[in-house]
Amino acid sequence: MLRPGFRDPVHDAQGVFRAVLDALARPGTIHAISTHLDPPEPLTPELAAIALALTDGDTPVWLDPALTASPEVAAYLRFHTGAPLTDDPARAAFAFVREAGRCPPLAAFAQGSPAYPDGSTTLVLALDSLDVGAGLRLTGPGSRGTADLALAPMPPGWPGALRENHAGFPLGVDGLLTAPGRVAGLPRSTAVEG
Amino acid sequence: MYVAVKGGEAAIDNAHRLLAEVRRGDPAVPELTVAQIREQMALLVDRVMAEGSLNDPDLAALALKQARGDVVEAVFLVRAFRTTLPRFGASVPLDTGAMALRRRVSATFKDLPGGQVLGPTFDYTHRLVDFALAEDGAPETVAEAEPREDAAATPRVTDLLGRDGLIEPSPQDDGTPLPDITREPVDYPCDRATRLQALARGDEGFILALGYSTQRGYGRTHPFVGEIRVGTVEVEFVPEELGFPVPLGTVQVTECQMVNQFKGSRAVPPQFTRGYGLVFGQSERKAMAMALVDRALRAGELGEPLASPAQDQEFVLAHCDSLQATGFVEHLKLPHYVDFQAELELVRRLRAEFEAGREAAE
Amino acid sequence: MSEAYNFAYLDEGTKRMIRRALLKAVAVPGYQVPFASREMPMPYGWGTGGVQVTAAILGRSDVLKVIDQGADDTTNAVSIRRFFAKTAGVATTTRTTEASVIQTRHRIPETPLHEGQTLVYQVPIPEPLRFLEPRETETRQMHALAEYGLMHVKLYEDISRHGHIATTYAYPVEVAGRYVMDPSPTPKFDNPKMDDCPALQLFGAGRERRIYAVPPYTTVRSLDFEDHPFRVQTFTEPCALCAARGHYLDEVVTDDAGGRMYICSDTDACETRREDVR
Structure with missing residues (x-):
């Protein structure tokens, strides 16, 4: 039996989008994602909410091995979004990573091109915890001065990989960090220390 | 005492009421039916369908009626309707x-x-x-x-x-x-x-x-x-x-x-x-x-x-695209007084400098 | 609220497409993201880009303000505000401080914007290089290479001809040290308000099919030269209605004998000041 999607597709999607927009526009701030979703394991409600709000037939989606291992996850996303799944991260418009501790290198995803930097992957990570506090120190558009973000687990190679990603600006991937009930943004425009 | 112009809302409503009235024209003349437009203004209907990207003669005829015969306006109505339609896919190439x-x-x-x-x-x-x-009258049948x-x-x-x-x-x-x-x-x-x-x-x-x-x-x-x-x-x-x-x-x-x-x-x-x-x-x-x-x-x-x-x-x-062209050309009738003020200020300043320069030279 | 159409008119697929473009726009400040602009029930050039952006972000709890030339009561502002009141049933306001989303044509409100607000600009020609190079294929390359010499040449030619940079509105800006961006045809008077602004600024160009953004607290620099620094317009007189100085003023012709008066273009700022005085 397929799990249901948004109770109110119009307004739930709008709420998730605005949280994500605010998160990306103000790196270092944490925004609430409230959904009533109960997706199949190991997909988290936050990953599911972002997928349902933003993906469709026009967006190739890449799932990490933990999500790929569950056929129910693929069936759930296909049914509710119609998004084609791809096993090539460099072709993905969105990539969903359940096991942030095993996140592939950022360079494996689509980077966009100098003429079309928007042709890059948006990487959505599920973390155990996400708080304001010592961890990553962020500066750049959207941050007033600096902002500090503590996340666990820290994906492999971070924060060095984030610095490289930012160095390639305007190319590079944009990150959405999720933890239960929350989301923060890590756009490529953000410089990272930490 | 100067009072800033107000009442845009009422003006818009009144303008639209007036439009409805002139669209109908002289009420003593019988009203056109959509079927009459479709059958007797068929080439006009075809043009509205072609530029409206929607094959629906009745809708195109209705749009022409609503638009008082203005082709671009009728195309606009058809296009705006078209975008709200669900898209199922592409047909097999026409043979x-x-x-x-x-x-x-x-x-x-x-x-x-x-x-x-x-x-x-x-x-x-x-x-x-x-x-x-x-004159009214049936054409010979062929x-x-x-x-x-x-x-x-x-x-x-x-x-x-x-x-x-x-x-x-x-x-x-x-x-x-x-x-x-x-x-x-x-x-x-x-x-x-x-x-x-x-x-x-x-x-x-x-x-x-x-x-x-x-x-x-x-x-x-x-x-x-x-x-x-x-x-x-x-x-x-x-x-x-x-x-x-x-x-x-x-x-x-x-x-x-x-x-x-x-x-x-x-x-x-x-x-x-x-x-x-x-x-x-x-x-x-x-x-x-x-x-x-x-x-x-x-x-x-x-x-x-x-x-x-x-x-x-x-x-x-x-x-x-006639809609893009007409929209942008006609948008010039929207208020632009803020930008015009900016230009006015500059032209006045440049003219003052020009005069000052000429006087200094003399 | 009209039941015949979806909330805020656009179908959900179109909203998703616009929302994805907005996320890219925010991540690459000042870069123009192509998007599949839809035909809207108002003409191209009359705010279809701004309307699509607003429709894509608007939620039930938003409070919407719409201005044209700084005024809430200009006909096009009235028309767009009614469109959303009808299709989304959202609350509307004329008060800048009360609005969560402000759609604008040609002005930035005088009242400083705050965090949590979003300013949506209607943009006719999003490409700042368009009048220097009409070809999209060429301007795209210039942005890719950050090759903006042409723009500086143009501004400098102004100086040599007129003694001033002769651009008074749609004055080009550099965003976050990278992309040169068109601020929409706001008077250059408003350019400084874009810099380090606490509100999110979103730009929609419907006919030209582009969306771009300036995140909050982002550096927005008006292009200039060391010997010809950027300067905004100044007005010698205060507003004839509220006596404000430092507001952008409209010149109103009062008779055919050269009579003029100057009043605030921002109707809400003007009314608020007059109420405070009372």
């Missing part, structure tokens, strides 16, 4: 070779299989105002030949030429998904499918003028009308769950195959090239102009020098 022909002419051969079919045309009418039409259903008996001229390799082959459907200019922004340089979509919904007057310019030397293509055919074709669609085509109905279209200047190289023997036009309804002018412009836009691909407006795809595609 215009299997068209039930109402009219078919070729300028390249005196006679050919299937013959020339004049059909209902203004061609060879003497443009004398028929005052009898001002017996029109049944549309030819035996497609094999009227092969397309370009197919006849193609059999001998005298003309470049028509591109085949290789299954790659087609672009859709209503769903993706145009990315220049763009392919022929994208260009043809834009031309098909482009403003008839603009396309006509561009096509004409190629005949006068601005991107000359030495065109011959291989064939114009007007008639109905079946539209088929392959639903995902069935996997085979099912007919959805028929549409009337006008197709023009222009046969143009030959090309050749060391590797390829000389052969004629093509320009293509296809529009909803009966509109030979639009289909022919479209074919001329399509061929002109292929200049780069065919190694011809790019020097004329009709060969410039950014110029043609960015300006051929």
Whole structure:
């Protein structure tokens, strides 16, 4: 039996989008994602909410091995979004990573091109915890001065990989960090220390 | 005491009420029905369908009625309605070779299989105002030949030429998904499918003028009308769950195959090239102009020098849409007083400096 | 609220497409993201880009303000505000401080914007290089290479001809040290308000099919030269209605004998000041 999607597709999607927009526009701030979703394991409600709000037939989606291992996850996303799944991260418009501790290198995803930097992957990570506090120190558009973000687990190679990603600006991937009930943004425009 | 202008809301409501009244005109004159427009202003309805990118004669007729006969406004109504419709997918390519022909002419051969079919045309009418039409009365009924259903008996001229390799082959459907200019922004340089979509919904007057310019030397293509055919074709669609085509109905279209200047190289023997036009309804002018412009836009691909407006795809595609053009031209009547004030301030300052400079010189 | 159409008119697929473009726009400040602009029930050039952006972000709890030339009561502002009141049933306001989303044509409100607000600009020609180079293929390359010499040449030619940079509105800006961006045809008077602004600024160009953004607290620099620094317009008189100085003023012709008066273009700022005085 397929799990249901948004109770109110119009307004739930709008709420998730605005949280994500605010998160990306103000790196270092944490925004609430409230959904009533109960997706199949190991997909988290936050990953599911972002997928349902933003993906469709026009967006190739890449799932990490933990999500790929569950056929129910693929069936759930296909049914509710119609998004084609791809096993090539460099072709993905969105990539969903359940096991942030095993996140592939950022360079494996689509980077966009100098003429079309928007042709890059948006990487959505599920973390155990996400708080304001010592961890990553962020500066750049959207941050007033600096902002500090503590996340666990820290994906492999971070924060060095984030610095490289930012160095390639305007190319590079944009990150959405999720933890239960929350989301923060890590756009490529953000410089990272930490 | 000056009081700032208020009441935009009431003014808009009043203007719209007035519009409704003048749209109706003299109430002593009977109101037009949608069916009357559809039947008696059929070519106008066709144009609204073509530029509105929606094959629905009743809707186009209604739009014309609502728009007081303003074509661009009617196209606008149809387009705005069209965008709210769900999109199920793309049809199977129309087989215009299997068209039930109402009219078919070729300028390249005196006679050919299937013959020339004049059909209902203004061609060879003497443009004398028929005052009898001002009176009510039924026209004489004429017996029109049944549309030819035996497609094999009227092969397309370009197919006849193609059999001998005298003309470049028509591109085949290789299954790659087609672009859709209503769903993706145009990315220049763009392919022929994208260009043809834009031309098909482009403003008839603009396309006509561009096509004409190629005949006068601005991107000359030495065109011959291989064939114009007007008639109905079946539209088929392959639903995902069935996997085979099912007919959805028929549409009337006008197709023009222009046969143009030959090309050749060391590797390829000389052969004629093509320009293509296809529009909803009966509109030979639009289909022919479209074919001329399509061929002109292929200049780069065919190694011809790019020097004329009709060969410039950014110029043609960015300006051929009547809605975009009319919207932006007419937006100049919106208030711009904030920007004008900024210019006014600068011009006054520059003039003061100019005068000061002149006085200092004297 | 009209039941015949979806909330805020656009279908959900179109909203998703616009929302994805907005996310890219925010991540690459000042870069123009192509998007599949839809035909709207108002003409191209009359705010279809701004309307699509607003429709894509608007939620039930938003409070919407719409201005044209700084005024809430200009006909096009009235028309767009009614469109959303009808199709989305959202609350509307004329108060800058009360609005969560402000759609604008040609002005930035005088009242400083705050965090949590979003300013949506209607943009006619999003490409700042368009009048220097009409070809999209060329300007795209210039942005890719950050090759903006042409723009500086143009501004400098102004100086040599007029003694001033002769651009008074749609004055080009550099965003976050990378992309040169068109601020929409706001008077250059408003350019400084874009810099380090606490509100999110979104730009929609419907006919030209582009969306771009400036995140909050982002550096927005008006292009200039050391010997010809950027300067905004100044007005010698205060507003004839509220006596404000430092507001952008409209010149109103009062008779045919050269009579003029100057009043605030921002109707809300003007009314608020007059109420405070009372």
